[in-house]
Amino acid sequence: MTVSVVLYTADLRVHDHPPLRAALEGAQEVVPLFVRDPAVDRAGFAAPNRLAFLADCLADLDRGLADRGGRLVVREGDTVSEVRTLVRQTGADEVHMAAGVTAFAREREARLRKALEDDGCRLYVHDGVVTVVPPGDVLPHGSDHFAVFTPYYRRWTAEPLRTPLSAPASLRVPSDVRSERIRRRSAVADVSPGLAVGGESEGRRLLGSWLARHLDTYQERHDDLAGDVTSRLSPHLHFGAVSATEAVHRAGRRGGEGAEAFVRQLCWRDFHHQVLAARPEAAGADYRPRQDRWRRGADAEADLAAWREGRTGYPVVDAAMRQLAHEGWMHNRGRLITASFLVKTLYIDWREGARHFLSLLVDGDVANNQLNWQWVAGTGTDTRPQRVLNPVRQAKRYDPDGSYVRRWVPELADLDGPAVHEPWRLTGLDRASVDYPDPLVELPEALERFRQARSAA
Known part of the structure; x- marks a missing residue:
């Protein structure tokens, strides 16, 4: 045969x-x-x-x-x-x-x-x-890849999509081919306690359920930290347990602003894959060097450790970092906030953050992890490389009543409403009763440090 x-x-x-x-x-x-x-x-x-x-x-x-x-x-x-x-x-x-x-x-x-x-x-x-549109299938004039997302998105959406294939009805495997036993999850040590279940069956169930329940409101709610209405499909996409092409087709059949916003996120995934395919060195080297002189030494190491452990003194940052440690996953808005805090507020090399994320993220994908970190650091494809996300403003906008922070930072669970985002404003016995650190750095001071560093470079 x-x-x-x-x-x-x-x-x-x-x-x-x-x-x-x-x-x-x-x-x-x-x-x-x-x-x-x-x-x-x-x-x-x-x-x-x-x-x-x-x-x-x-x-x-x-x-x-x-x-x-x-x-x-x-x-x-x-x-x-x-x-x-x-x-x-x-x-x-x-x-x-x-x-x-x-x-x-x-x-x-x-x-x-x-x-x-x-x-x-x-x-x-x-x-x-692995992707919807293969890297290299859409190219700008005179270049081997798109360096800016918006023109890539316009071309990507105009590409004809292949029709998803059904699963085979049957197949025959030679009987004499040996196989080793598949390792069980229980055999793996040091797994995050809240890690999601993997596999195609779970991925397809999740896709169908999420499309039915949350797709229509995705456009207005995908940044809601406490609402947690993002698809959580990224681990299944990373391992290919769910087809990105099929996800685009199924979202497109429902239509609407939510579907467009969801498909746009899948396009970002393809965008980063085509950048890395053309520039594989971007996995570890600046895509667009800024001559940064990142902070080094004992103080920087202490700040990096506090960031990893979720004790920076900025509740929304700490909440997201603790979610990462517990689930091996983090809300996308949390990823933006924590990454910006590390590279621009603390002015620590993006590679340190990318390395920590890859050590925990179940969807730890080289293309998306490294290039998203570079985007936030301003060394990647962001057209506004100097932008800095203020963690307090981000918290008040995307976690207005503090529910997300209280979920992951129990030390602050008794603080009401948006006051949870600025516990350092408490005074006297109120402040003494909260076992939570002061901010590592004042935000105006950190912003000025970053601007001076970039202007000097």
Whole structure:
């Protein structure tokens, strides 16, 4: 029988899966393969929260394949070596996989293509699996990528969308192909206690429920910190348990301002992927250098530690950082506020913040995490690189009655209304009764420090 291999990476689903569909059309038997590569650990991407969520996704993918007569084959080792071994064992003449954009993914693809060519096996790399529009499909005149979001968005929305694919009715996996056991979430240590459940089944349930309940109000409520009506689909999109293309189609069918706002956020995701595909060095280097002389030394380290631990003295910042620690996820508005506070109020290198986020975020995606941090730092694609988000104003606007802060900063739970955002204004016994630190820095002082630093650079 003819055999094809489907190499799963960041596309852990059976619905709307072009590599799986192509493999089934070209062979009588298919081996769905996931390789647990130690190189991912060495590169620093194997954070506990993502490993736990990955375990959920792999177990659910295995169940989804089993429902169709198949199973997931899991191996551990160098991806190229494991795929090559499997090809030789099964006599497979095709390998299908989704395209990636990181330097790590592209180097892996190049090595795999060369190894398979030497064995007479063809590698098919499918675009539009991880993103809606493949990086490089829409380009400005005279450049290899869009550096500004708005013109990219106009072109992106004009692109024809491929039709989402249904899950296969059945598939056949060679019976003699061995597989290692899928690691359970319970085997992963140091997982955030409030980490969400992963897997395609949960992702599809969440997508359907959220579209029905919250899409129509998304435009006016997506920044509401306490309301928490964002989709929370980012972890499922990161692991490919939910198809971004299908999400765009389903939102578009409902229509309205909420759908437009939601699809715009998915376009931001594609935007960052196309930037990183063209500029892979932006994962660690300034996209637009500002010659910043970031604060160093003991004082900066102490401020960084306070930020990580959620004890900066600015309640909305601390609430968001504590949500991150507890859930491995943070509201998008919280991400903007905490990032701006670190890089512009404390004037600490964005890479420190990006590294901490990647250590905890279940949706810790190199393209979106690093380039969003650069956007906030003013070293990325933001057209207003000097903007500074005032955490108090942000708190009063997006958490007006203080519910979000009181949820995550229990020391302040007894403070009423918006007063919770400025506990340092309390006096006497009222202030002494609140076990909460004073602000690390006064905001006017911090703003002047940042402006002077940038003007000197």
